[in-house]
Amino acid sequence: MRHASAVACVIAATLTLATAGCGLNPVRRPAARLEPKPYLLHLPGITGGFWMHDQYCRALNAGGFDAETAIYDWTGSRFAIAALTQRERNLVESEKVARMITKKYRAAPDRPLYLSCESGGAGVAVWALERLPEDVHVEAVVLVSPALSTEYDLSGALRHVRGRMLVFPSRSDGLVLGFGTMLFGTMDRRHKKSAGLDGFTRPASGDAAQYAKIEQFPYRGKMFFTYGNGGGHAWAMYPQFASAWLAPRLIALAREGAAAKESLSTQPASPDYASTR
Numbered sequence: 001m002r003h004a005s006a007v008a009c010v011i012a013a014t015l016t017l018a019t020a021g022c023g024l025n026p027v028r029r030p031a032a033r034l035e036p037k038p039y040l041l042h043l044p045g046i047t048g049g050f051w052m053h054d055q056y057c058r059a060l061n062a063g064g065f066d067a068e069t070a071i072y073d074w075t076g077s078r079f080a081i082a083a084l085t086q087r088e089r090n091l092v093e094s095e096k097v098a099r100m101i102t103k104k105y106r107a108a109p110d111r112p113l114y115l116s117c118e119s120g121g122a123g124v125a126v127w128a129l130e131r132l133p134e135d136v137h138v139e140a141v142v143l144v145s146p147a148l149s150t151e152y153d154l155s156g157a158l159r160h161v162r163g164r165m166l167v168f169p170s171r172s173d174g175l176v177l178g179f180g181t182m183l184f185g186t187m188d189r190r191h192k193k194s195a196g197l198d199g200f201t202r203p204a205s206g207d208a209a210q211y212a213k214i215e216q217f218p219y220r221g222k223m224f225f226t227y228g229n230g231g232g233h234a235w236a237m238y239p240q241f242a243s244a245w246l247a248p249r250l251i252a253l254a255r256e257g258a259a260a261k262e263s264l265s266t267q268p269a270s271p272d273y274a275s276t277r
Helices: 002-017 051-062 080-085 087-107 121-130 174-184 222-227 239-266 271-275
Strands: 039-043 068-071 113-118 138-144 161-168 214-216
Touching: 039 051, 039 087, 039 121, 051 068, 051 239, 080 174, 087 113, 087 121, 113 121, 121 138, 138 239, 161 239, 222 239
Parallel strands: 039 068, 039 113, 113 138, 138 161, 161 214
Antiparallel strands: none
16 A cells, blocks of 8 residues: 555656646747637646646647636645546536536537646546537547546547547656556546557447547657657647647637538528538
8 A cells, every 4th residue: 555655646746747847938829810719628637737737728828829718627636646536526527517618608609619638637528528418519629648548438528529639649658647547547447558648549339420520649759849749748738839739720620610600601591401400
């Protein structure tokens, strides 16, 4: 037990210290004209909400993604391993997140909503999507270093995503999302390497049409020299990468979504068209 506790402390410290080098300046671009203004809800990992997550949201804004951002700390100040292992508590938190998203959607159905998360936050994010009412959707989802098992069936969550689910795994994240989740388990309580290491694979039960919405971007060494992403845990949230790479991708998804809605609104009504809505 003492050995496991010591290992837990080392991993928790790694989760925190791995983000200590987030001093790279973000790339600044003019704010993209996105109407209506998007809303992005971000869920931190098992170490909870701290300055890195504020910095990440500011970096997205700096990169031109002119969205209202909010951070929800679902851990409730629990110790990192407790936040990882208490699944029933985490399911309750996912219900809260689902209600937050639903409230925003009901208040402004045309406003594009985005859900972002890091590490253990991926479990809460995915379960929240699964719990949304049938008619409630988000525009896109960002999963940074997701601490879910690779074969977790994302079909139910993806049904509530209009655009894309962007996944950022890294083979360099072996201590946390390899050894760490084999020892302490993933958010869905599987003792094995997580999707944050190798990415997700579609299980036999997975809906192929829904899985087509997933875009996975495994870490490559050139990302360090171009975007300051060294491939460690949650490095895809570093200011330079978030502002220079991720923000433009979110802007493109916002414009694609707006164009799709505009196309639907301008199509002439017909029995065939009406039947597909």
